[in-house]
Amino acid sequence: MTAAAEASAGTIAAEMTPRQRRVIKTIDVAGLIITIATVLGAIFWAFPLYWAVVTTLKPENEVIQPGIQLWPEHFTLDAYVHVLFGTRIGQWYVNSLFTATSVTVGVVAISALAGYAISQLKFPGRRLLWWIILASFMIPVPALIVNHFVLMSQFHLINTYLGIILPQLVYGPVTVIIYKQFFDSVPKEFREAAKIDGANEFQLFFRLYLPMNWGITTALAIITFIGAWNQFLWPFLAATEEPMFNITVGITQVTDAFGVKYARDLGSAILAGLPVAVVYLIFQRRVTQAIMLTAGIKG
Amino acid sequence: MGNVALSHVTKRYGSVQVINDLSLDIEEGSFTALLGPSGCGKSTLLRMVAGLEEITAGSCFIDGVEVTDTPPAKRGVAMVFQSYALYPHMTVRQNIAFSLSIAGANKQVQEERVKEVSRMLQLDQLLDRRPAQLSGGQRQRVAIGRALVRDPQVFLFDEPLSNLDAMLRVQMRLELAKLHQDLKTTMVYVTHDQVEAMTLADKIVVLDKGRISQQGTPLELYNKPANKFVASFIGSPAMNFFKADVTGQDGNAVTLTLPGGRTAKIATRGGKASVGSIDVGVRPEHLDLAAPGTANAAFECTVRIVEQLGNSTLTYVETPAGQLIIEGEGNLQVSPGEARSVVIETQHAHLFGADEQVI
Numbered sequence: 001m002t003a004a005a006e007a008s009a010g011t012i013a014a015e016m017t018p019r020q021r022r023v024i025k026t027i028d029v030a031g032l033i034i035t036i037a038t039v040l041g042a043i044f045w046a047f048p049l050y051w052a053v054v055t056t057l058k059p060e061n062e063v064i065q066p067g068i069q070l071w072p073e074h075f076t077l078d079a080y081v082h083v084l085f086g087t088r089i090g091q092w093y094v095n096s097l098f099t100a101t102s103v104t105v106g107v108v109a110i111s112a113l114a115g116y117a118i119s120q121l122k123f124p125g126r127r128l129l130w131w132i133i134l135a136s137f138m139i140p141v142p143a144l145i146v147n148h149f150v151l152m153s154q155f156h157l158i159n160t161y162l163g164i165i166l167p168q169l170v171y172g173p174v175t176v177i178i179y180k181q182f183f184d185s186v187p188k189e190f191r192e193a194a195k196i197d198g199a200n201e202f203q204l205f206f207r208l209y210l211p212m213n214w215g216i217t218t219a220l221a222i223i224t225f226i227g228a229w230n231q232f233l234w235p236f237l238a239a240t241e242e243p244m245f246n247i248t249v250g251i252t253q254v255t256d257a258f259g260v261k262y263a264r265d266l267g268s269a270i271l272a273g274l275p276v277a278v279v280y281l282i283f284q285r286r287v288t289q290a291i292m293l294t295a296g297i298k299g
Numbered sequence: 300m301g302n303v304a305l306s307h308v309t310k311r312y313g314s315v316q317v318i319n320d321l322s323l324d325i326e327e328g329s330f331t332a333l334l335g336p337s338g339c340g341k342s343t344l345l346r347m348v349a350g351l352e353e354i355t356a357g358s359c360f361i362d363g364v365e366v367t368d369t370p371p372a373k374r375g376v377a378m379v380f381q382s383y384a385l386y387p388h389m390t391v392r393q394n395i396a397f398s399l400s401i402a403g404a405n406k407q408v409q410e411e412r413v414k415e416v417s418r419m420l421q422l423d424q425l426l427d428r429r430p431a432q433l434s435g436g437q438r439q440r441v442a443i444g445r446a447l448v449r450d451p452q453v454f455l456f457d458e459p460l461s462n463l464d465a466m467l468r469v470q471m472r473l474e475l476a477k478l479h480q481d482l483k484t485t486m487v488y489v490t491h492d493q494v495e496a497m498t499l500a501d502k503i504v505v506l507d508k509g510r511i512s513q514q515g516t517p518l519e520l521y522n523k524p525a526n527k528f529v530a531s532f533i534g535s536p537a538m539n540f541f542k543a544d545v546t547g548q549d550g551n552a553v554t555l556t557l558p559g560g561r562t563a564k565i566a567t568r569g570g571k572a573s574v575g576s577i578d579v580g581v582r583p584e585h586l587d588l589a590a591p592g593t594a595n596a597a598f599e600c601t602v603r604i605v606e607q608l609g610n611s612t613l614t615y616v617e618t619p620a621g622q623l624i625i626e627g628e629g630n631l632q633v634s635p636g637e638a639r640s641v642v643i644e645t646q647h648a649h650l651f652g653a654d655e656q657v658i
Contacts, residue, residue, distance in 0.1 A: 189384035192351050197398035197449070198372035207401075211388045 056080065056267040063262045079267035083254055089271060091243055092250030097275075099161060099235070099246055100228035103168045107175055107224045108217060115179025116205050120191065130180070137173045142233065144170075149237055157238075164238045164246070168228060175220050178293050182213045219290035222283045226276050247272040301362030301375060301452030301485055302327040303348055308357035310343055310509075317343050319509040320357070325502075327362075330479050330486045332500035334493060336532070340509040341489045345455050348487060349378050362452055377446035378455040381462060383438045385430040385445070391417075392426040395444045416444045419481075436467045443478070456488040460495060472498055493533050497521070505529050523568070527655040530580045536613060538580045538649075541620035545572045553650060553658075555579065559598050559619030565648045570658035577658075578651040583626035585647035588614060588633060589640040596640030598623075605633055616641060 055063055056079045058072040083089055117123070118130050148167040149158075157163030186209060194204055210217065232248045239245050242253060251268040255261075280287055303325040310318035317340045325331045333341040346352040348359060350371035358367045366374045385394050393400075395416055396409040404412075417423045420440045430438055439459060446454055456475075460468045476499055479486055490496050496503050497517040504514040505528070513525040524530035530538045543555040543563070552564045553572045557579075565579065589596055598618035606613040612631040616623055618641055625641065633639070650658040 187382060187384070189380045189382050190386060192349075192371075193378065193380060193384040193445075194386075194397070194401075195351070196349060196371045196376065196378050197445075198401045203401055208386060212386070214388070 052266045052270060056263050056270060058263060060261055060263055079261070079263035080271070082261075082264050083268045083271060087250070087254055087268070088242055088245070089247070089250060089268065092245050092247040093275075095161075095239075095244065095250075096229055096246040096248070099164050099168075100225050100231075102161070102165045103228035103231075104221050104225040106165065106169045107172045107228075108221050110169060111172060111175035111220070112179050112210060112217065113205070114176045116183055116209055118176070119180045119183035120204070120209070121201070133173050133176050136170075137177065141171055145233060145237065148234065152238060159239055159241055159244050161244075164235050164244075167234055167238075168231060171227070172224060175224065178216065178220065179213070182216050183209055186212060215286075215289070216293065218283075219286045219293060222279065222286050223290035226279060226287070229276050302360075303453055303485065303487065304360040305344070305348070306358045306360070308344075308347065308359065309355045310340070310347060310352060311355045317509050318347070321509065321511060322357075323504060323511065323514070325485060325487060327485055328483045329502055330476075330488065330500050331502045331504060332488045332490055332496035333504050333506060334490055334496040334532070335506035335512075336491060339506040341491075341506050342457055344506070345378075345457055345487060345489045348374075348453070349376055349455050350374050351378075375452035376455055377449045377451035377453075378457065379439075379442045379446050379459045381458040383430070383442040383459075383462075385438055385441055387430050390427050390429055391422060391433070391441050391444075394430070394441055395422075395426075395448050397445065398449050412448050416448045419447070420444050435463050436471060439463065439471055440474075443475075447482075452485065454484055454486040456486065458489055458491070461490075461492070468495075475499060494535065497533070503533075505532060523657075524580075524649065525657055527578060527580065527651045527657075530649060530651070530657075534582055536583050536624045536626065538582050539586065539623045540578055540580050540651075541618075541623070542576050543579050543620075545574050545577050547574075548572055553577075557597050557620065561597055563597055563643060563645055563648075565643075565645050565650055567650055567658045570650075570652070572650060572652070572658050578655070580649040580651060581623075581643055582647065583613065583624045584611075585644040586623060586625040587642040587644065588616075588625055588627060588631070589642050591638045591640055593640040593642060595642060597643045598641045600639055600641050602633055602635050602637045602639060605635055607631075 054070065054072060057075050057077070058069075059074055059076050059078065062069065062073060114133070118126060118133070144167070152158055152163045152167065155163070157166065190208055190212070191204060194208055199207065230248060231246075235246045236249045236252075239249060242250070245253070251265075251272050254264055254268040303323075305321060305323045308318055308321045308323075309316065321344070323344075333344060335341045343352055347354050348361075350366065350369060354367050358365055360366065361374055361376065386397065389397065392413055395413045399409045399412060413426065414423075417426055420443060422437070422440055422444055425433060425437060425441075430441065433441065442459070459475075460471050463471060472495060475488075479499075488496070488499060500517060502514065503517055503520050505512040505520065507528050513520060513529045515523075520529055520533050524533060524538075527540070531540070541558060543557050545553055546556050546562070547554040548567075548571065551566045551569060553567055555563050555565060555577070557563055588602075591599060598620060600616035600618040600623070602614055602616050603622070604615040606615075608629070610629045612627045612629060612633070614625045614627060614631070614633055616625060616639065623641060627633075652658050
């Protein structure tokens with residue numbers, strides 16, 4: 001701050017009425033309280049994560065010692081070594097990556113096309129279709145699990161990638177709704193200009209509507225991927241053989257004949273969650289935007 | 300180049316009739332303005348020519364070929380939208396080349412056409428920018444470039460200057476006029492701004508409630524309005540109207556008793572004025588201020604407001620016929636509160652009957 005600016009700030013402070021000073025003081029105090037509350041909340045939220053990480057770095061006998069030990073006496077990577085080399089975690093990672101990516105591509109492609117059709121095309125039953133999609137939003141996924149299982153079983157798709165992927169494609173009517181809303185908000189002049197330029201519906205979709213809503217697509221893709229990666233119930237039911245497990249199901253198999261090994265269990269859980277955490281850290285803003293979108297708040 | 304013909308065209312949205320049995324011929328190479336207030340159906344008419352609105356009844360022809368049911372892309376038209384409708388995720392180059400790329404033209408052809416058009420519109424330096432990085436005038440030029448690159452038979456403009464500020468609007472108006480002179484392509488231009496229509500078009504079609512109120516050259520419409528609607532819509536400041544009583548007619552000359560008791564003789568355009576009340580219309584520049592008590596004055600008046608615009612002076616006066624606007628010279632010496640007389644240049648006055656048509 002220059003001398004002149006300092007002098008000016010001093011003058012302003014001197015000119016303030018006691019009431020104005022009180023108001024500023026109140027704001028500072030409120031800010032302080034909020035900051036402290038936020039920090040405490042963050043500690044409260046982060047402590048289990050910290051505890052999990054610290055536990056995985058302890059030898060097993062140290063883990064089961066009574067009392068709270070915030071820092072390991074002896075550091076060891078035994079738990080990770082066991083999980084990485086003593087289990088099929090590599091295969092589970094591949095399974096998760098393949099199924100989550102397939103679900104993401106499928107959900108985004110189907111939702112974008114469905115959203116475009118409902119938003120921009122005029123065909124008989126369009127309104128009915130829209131109401132069905134809205135209504136399906138209200139049906140909880142677990143309510144469909146038995147139907148899905150019977151259906152996949154009849155198609156002989158249990159214990160196949162397709163069997164794990166297909167039912168998850170209908171988990172996201174909300175993505176159709178979001179796409180529809182975004183396509184609705186594209187000014188109709190773009191469509192008309194492109195029509196005059198000779199574009200057909202596919203060209204309109206792939207060259208205008210999709211690129212113009214690229215941000216939404218990436219946001220929805222990320223959140224769909226995270227959701228598919230974290231999916232447990234359906235993959236748990238659809239895969240009964242260990243080589244077909246994805247990571248969330250696989251880590252339930254990291255047990256030992258001699259009892260529970262907490263460090264190993266937590267190590268496998270941390271390794272399972274790591275890719276999602278990395279994806280989140282890289283695309284933090286997009287994920288926040290997607291969560292706001294799915295909550296009905298336009299980002 | 301192509302002419303446009305609309306034959307008994309009607310447009311309905313449910314029970315609402317927007318265009319009502321309208322027929323119109325737009326000559327090849329002309330610059331035709333569709334002029335009218337909001338909701339008169341001018342944009343709908345343009346969109347029907349473009350193929351963006353279905354025609355409920357009637358036919359549309361471009362260059363002699365019926366295109367009533369032809370898709371927009373196959374009509375040989377290009378349209379410039381009010382909002383420009385530039386694709387925000389594409390560069391200027393991609394925007395201009397879009398139609399060529401859709402048509403499957405090879406890259407070299409696209410590049411050559413883009414260069415040609417961008418040179419014509421002075422967009423060469425902006426080809427790699429996106430629409431968000433351009434000013435309003437530049438966006439407008441890109442929108443024109445996108446239309447130009449298609450080499451259309453007919454250009455359609457839907458209020459293309461209404462989003463620009465006043466100065467830029469004047470500049471773009473000039474550029475459009477130059478473009479028309481250079482290309483000599485048929486242009487149809489929708490506007491609610493009569494100044495734009497008057498300055499750009501060689502033919503103006505005034506629309507009112509989905510019907511053609513009058514069509515003709517700008518000066519025809521200005522000097523010989525066919526009805527009260529056109530008379531009031533064309534011209535700024537607007538024409539003055541007041542009631543008078545017809546007391547007699549000798550040939551084309553109608554004798555009127557004006558509010559305040561004085562009489563005037565105004566010529567009709569061949570029509571017969573029925574005895575009784577009639578509307579008289581006089582443009583502000585055809586009224587003159589004179590000294591109080593002038594013998595041939597129509598009214599005695601009191602000056603209320605004086606607006607000195609430099610090149611002219613607008614004087615709002617209170618007369619027995621109500622408030623009138625008088626447009627005088629820029630250096631006119633007059634002050635609010637003064638008593639004056641108003642003289643009508645009767646050779647420029649218009650008479651409108653009860654059906655609001657000129658007599």
